[in-house]
Amino acid sequence: MTPAIVTAQRAGIVFQVHEYQHDPAAESYGEEAAAALGLDPACVFKTLLVSLSGHKSPLAVAVLPVSHRLSLKAIAKALGAKKADMADPKAAERSSGYVVGGISPLGQKKALPTVIDSSAEALPQINVSAGRRGLEIELAPADLARLTRGIFAPLITE
Numbered sequence: 001m002t003p004a005i006v007t008a009q010r011a012g013i014v015f016q017v018h019e020y021q022h023d024p025a026a027e028s029y030g031e032e033a034a035a036a037l038g039l040d041p042a043c044v045f046k047t048l049l050v051s052l053s054g055h056k057s058p059l060a061v062a063v064l065p066v067s068h069r070l071s072l073k074a075i076a077k078a079l080g081a082k083k084a085d086m087a088d089p090k091a092a093e094r095s096s097g098y099v100v101g102g103i104s105p106l107g108q109k110k111a112l113p114t115v116i117d118s119s120a121e122a123l124p125q126i127n128v129s130a131g132r133r134g135l136e137i138e139l140a141p142a143d144l145a146r147l148t149r150g151i152f153a154p155l156i157t158e
Contacts, residue, residue, distance in 0.1 A: 002131030003097065003107030008139065011147055015139040018127065022134035029101040030066025033127065033136050041067040044127045044136070045120065047103045049092035049112070050075055054082030057113050059095055061148070063105050063128060064117040068156035078115045078153035102132040105148050114150035116141065121152050 008015045020036035022029075030046040033039070048062045048070055062075050076084040089100045097109035105114055105128055120126050120141035128144065130137035145152065 002104065002135065004104035004129070004131035004137055005107075007107040007147060008137060008143075011143070013139060013143040013147070015137055015143070017130055018136045018138060020134050020136075028066065029129075029133060033129075034066055037127070037136065039127060041065060042119070043123055043125065045117070047105045047129055049087040049096065049103065050084040051087045051091070052076065052079065052081040052084055055079055055113075059087055059091065059110075059112050060084070061105050061108070061112050061114040061150075062117075062155055063114065063120070063144070063150070064155045065119060068117075070155055071157045074153065074155050074157075075115055078151065078155070079113055098129075098131055099133070102129055102135070104129040104131040104137070105144065105150070106137070107131060111149070114145075114148040115153050115155060116145055116148075116150050117155040118152045119156070120144075 026032035034041040034044040072084040
């Protein structure tokens with residue numbers, strides 16, 4: 001039981017947990033999850049932490065499809081920050097309480113500003129990490145936004 005699953009249970013939302021055998025040699029955790037679970041990569045979202053300049057929060061969370069790259073300019077714009085860079089992995093682990101490759105947007109140790117790619121709004125369900133490698137949680141994008149106090153905005157590079 002991870003903090004992400006506990007958060008979903010306490011909120012009383014409808015969700016499903018999917019488990020698969022994580023391959024330590026996998027190059028992309030998110031794409032590995034999509035392939036292992038037989039899911040469309042457009043429905044599997046990765047969680048990335050960014051460091052912000054010119055914002056009250058030093059870190060923020062980006063949630064976007066595993067098949068796309070994050071636009072740092074887009075997340076900075078969505079949050080009204082001057083600049084965004086990828087967060088140091090150790091800082092991301094300390095802040096979230098999860099290890100890289102298993103960072104969930106749910107149940108993080110510190111609540112951070114969260115931006116979910118707007119493509120999620122058109123989907124009935126999305127999958128995000130449930131808090132460890134090899135574990136995904138499927139839930140409605142609106143529930144994810146509510147539980148993280150997140151906003152929807154375009155985040156992917158074209």
